[in-house]
Amino acid sequence: MQAWYLNENPYPFVPPHVLDAAESVRGSLPNKYCDPKIAADLFQEALDEYLLCDDIGINVVSNEHHAGINCLFGASPLILGILARQTRNVRILSLGTLITVRTDPVRVAEEYATADVISRGRLEIGFVKSGGTEMASGNANPVGIVDRFWEAIDLILKALSHREGPFSWEGKHFTHRHVNIWPGPWQQPHPPLWAATGDPTTSAELGRRGIVNVMVFRTAEETARAWGSYRKARAEAGLPAPGPDRFGHTAFVYTGDTDEEGVRVGGKLLWFLNTALRSAPQYSKFLPGAVPAELAPALYTTKPRPGVPAAARPAAGLIGITAEQAMAKGLMFAGNPDSVYRQIREYRERVGPFEHLVLASRSGFMTHGEATKGLRLFAREVLPRLREL
Amino acid sequence: MATTERVDVGGIPLDVLRRGAGRPLLVLHGEAPLDPGAPVVDLLAAHALVIAPTHPGFGHSARPDDLDTVYDLVHLYLDLLEQLPPGPVTLMGLSFGGWLAAEIAAARPHRVERLILVDAMGIKVGDRETPDILDVFNTAPAEVQRRRWHEPAKWAPDPDAMSNEALVAHARNREALCLYAWQPYLYNPRLARWLGRVTVPTLVLWGASDGIVTPAYGRAYCARIPGARFELIAAAGHHPEIEQPGAFVERVRAFLSS
Numbered sequence: 174m175q176a177w178y179l180n181e182n183p184y185p186f187v188p189p190h191v192l193d194a195a196e197s198v199r200g201s202l203p204n205k206y207c208d209p210k211i212a213a214d215l216f217q218e219a220l221d222e223y224l225l226c227d228d229i230g231i232n233v234v235s236n237e238h239h240a241g242i243n244c245l246f247g248a249s250p251l252i253l254g255i256l257a258r259q260t261r262n263v264r265i266l267s268l269g270t271l272i273t274v275r276t277d278p279v280r281v282a283e284e285y286a287t288a289d290v291i292s293r294g295r296l297e298i299g300f301v302k303s304g305g306t307e308m309a310s311g312n313a314n315p316v317g318i319v320d321r322f323w324e325a326i327d328l329i330l331k332a333l334s335h336r337e338g339p340f341s342w343e344g345k346h347f348t349h350r351h352v353n354i355w356p357g358p359w360q361q362p363h364p365p366l367w368a369a370t371g372d373p374t375t376s377a378e379l380g381r382r383g384i385v386n387v388m389v390f391r392t393a394e395e396t397a398r399a400w401g402s403y404r405k406a407r408a409e410a411g412l413p414a415p416g417p418d419r420f421g422h423t424a425f426v427y428t429g430d431t432d433e434e435g436v437r438v439g440g441k442l443l444w445f446l447n448t449a450l451r452s453a454p455q456y457s458k459f460l461p462g463a464v465p466a467e468l469a470p471a472l473y474t475t476k477p478r479p480g481v482p483a484a485a486r487p488a489a490g491l492i493g494i495t496a497e498q499a500m501a502k503g504l505m506f507a508g509n510p511d512s513v514y515r516q517i518r519e520y521r522e523r524v525g526p527f528e529h530l531v532l533a534s535r536s537g538f539m540t541h542g543e544a545t546k547g548l549r550l551f552a553r554e555v556l557p558r559l560r561e562l
Numbered sequence: 563m564a565t566t567e568r569v570d571v572g573g574i575p576l577d578v579l580r581r582g583a584g585r586p587l588l589v590l591h592g593e594a595p596l597d598p599g600a601p602v603v604d605l606l607a608a609h610a611l612v613i614a615p616t617h618p619g620f621g622h623s624a625r626p627d628d629l630d631t632v633y634d635l636v637h638l639y640l641d642l643l644e645q646l647p648p649g650p651v652t653l654m655g656l657s658f659g660g661w662l663a664a665e666i667a668a669a670r671p672h673r674v675e676r677l678i679l680v681d682a683m684g685i686k687v688g689d690r691e692t693p694d695i696l697d698v699f700n701t702a703p704a705e706v707q708r709r710r711w712h713e714p715a716k717w718a719p720d721p722d723a724m725s726n727e728a729l730v731a732h733a734r735n736r737e738a739l740c741l742y743a744w745q746p747y748l749y750n751p752r753l754a755r756w757l758g759r760v761t762v763p764t765l766v767l768w769g770a771s772d773g774i775v776t777p778a779y780g781r782a783y784c785a786r787i788p789g790a791r792f793e794l795i796a797a798a799g800h801h802p803e804i805e806q807p808g809a810f811v812e813r814v815r816a817f818l819s820s
Contacts, residue, residue, distance in 0.1 A: 196702055200700075309699075309700045312745065314740065314741070314744035314745060315699075315740065315744075316737055316740045316741040316744070317630075317741060453702060454702075454703060455699065455700060455701060455702060455703060456700070459703060459736070460699070461699065461733075461736045461737040461739075461740035461741075462737055462740065462741075466730050466733035466734045466737055467730055468733075469726075469729040469730050469732060469733035470726040470729045470730065472733075473721035473724075473729050473732070473733075474721050474722050474729070475721070475722055476722055478726070481726065
């Protein structure tokens with residue numbers, strides 16, 4: 174098993190009374206509440222954590238979100254550019270730039286190829302669909318994003334792998350008559366591919382394409398369902414069974430000297446679920462296309478109705494979760510090194526072998542010092558044992 | 563008696579509400595299909611043969627995969643016009659349907675003899691930093707209701723009082739509108755340039771309290787259509803046909819008989 178470090182670089186320092194009064198902590202919160210001097214410190218700390226990972230053998234993950242307290246990284250390719258140069262050893266995963274929001278996938282391909290070349294072939298490319306507030310802040314139509322997602326991927330992959338001069342793309346969502354990126358990627362025909370989804374239908378398509386399927390804060394049941402769909406789709410297509418390297422899991426992870434410290438400090442990570450997910454209804458449950466129209470009775474009504482199941486919105490269902498609940502669901506692994514190792518091994522027994530563990534190991538009010546201590550302990554005491562699995 | 567029938571228009575199945583008799587009145591709905599039980603339908607049917615299709619994807623209607631732009635809807639209704647009962651047609655467009663009606667009228671189809679636009683969308687009149695049309699997708703739902711109705715307390719729908727079927731239809735309406743009109747948001751940047759091509763008698767009706775598209779926007783719209791008349795309906799918001807059906811139909815009747 175390999176470990177990957179993800180710090181979404183949130184900005185938790187907005188006064189609580191402002192957050193309480195805001196309709197949404199993403200999308201519409203004015204940026205006057207983000208002090209650039211504090212943000213600069215947070216960027217420096219996050220980048221230092223990535224450099225620490227480079228020294229201790231933990232791969233690094235850059236993501237992006239927009240216009241909210243949950244993530245200051247508004248452009249994954251920009252951060253990749255820094256990581257490609259400043260790290261020397263580890264793999265770098267972009268998970269990812271929001272291709273359903275970017276209007277020109279060719280520019281995405283060009284940025285990824287550049288980062289791959291600067292890093293001399295250490296880039297891995299992850300695709301994410303995004304949603305909610307991202308559609309408002311990115312001015313992107315929330316209806317039809319699955320179709321747009323796959324066309325963007327097809328165009329990016331052709332742009333990365335095409336070596337013989339300009340080609341033309343006149344698709345349903347994207348047109349670009351003269352595609353010819355310089356440089357092409359270091360890794361030929363293109364860097365390894367990932368996608369984040371817990372949706373079984375999308376997982377099936379990942380399976381047919383052989384793309385790494387990474388879960389982000391999904392319970393064991395959801396993970397097993399998505400990966401089952403991945404395996405089944407490959408079998409039905411007559412493709413070889415996937416190895417563990419096709420699967421990844423993202424969890425809140427914190428390793429302390431003691432169980433008490435691990436759970437106490439690790440519990441700070443749940444700020445991400447309990448504070449940073451709060452989103453106005455027009456950006457979430459009422460966003461057209463976000464959930465099938467057939468689920469409207471559960472989303473619009475304020476009182477339960479007989480025969481109407483609760484709407485399946487996994488992230489929102491996690492708001493208010495405690496550390497103990499998160500650990501029971503496999504969303505968080507926390508404690509002393511033995512406990513963290515045991516929890517990961519048990520989770521693995523529940524969902525099947527997976528090669529990639531993404532550590533969401535700094536969020537909310539956790540300090541840089543706490544984060545680096547947890548990472549060092551994990552790398553020294555837990556990771557060697559995971560590599561044996 | 564009202565009937566809703568499934569009509570084939572160039573291979574596209576279209577749900578069409580018909581009521582009344584006499585001269586055809588083709589009604590293109592706004593953010594939701596015309597409610598067959600709404601008083602305005604019977605009131606209009608006393609003066610005309612009301613023909614009200616549901617735009618594919620709205621309500622419970624089907625939408626072919628390759629029909630997803632306003633361009634498609636405009637051509638669908640140009641086709642439908644060709645197969646209506648004989649005689650000159652009055653074209654009425656409400657809200658989003660007003661955009662469609664304006665596009666169709668600018669194409670000068672020979673069957674259309676009159677045009678009625680009601681709280682219509684479809685053009686850009688303000689400067690680049692002043693949106694003309696309230697963003698019904700990115701604005702808090704309570705604020706949208708406040709701007710939509712003259713009397714929100716009376717007219718804003720209560721989801722807890724709606725049937726499951728009506729809630730699904732509501733979600734499908736939002737999804738369809740979003741698909742057709744997200745970008746540019748509810749207007750065609752080129753339409754205003756061509757509204758001068760509308761040569762039929764035109765009535766522009768507007769709810770005086772409309773906060774989705776204001777009466778000032780309605781006046782600017784009207785000014786671009788040669789000879790068009792602008793009339794306000796008091797004590798009505800974005801849906802005068804719902805909040806003031808009597809006054810609304812009286813204006814329509816007077817226009818049809820003028």
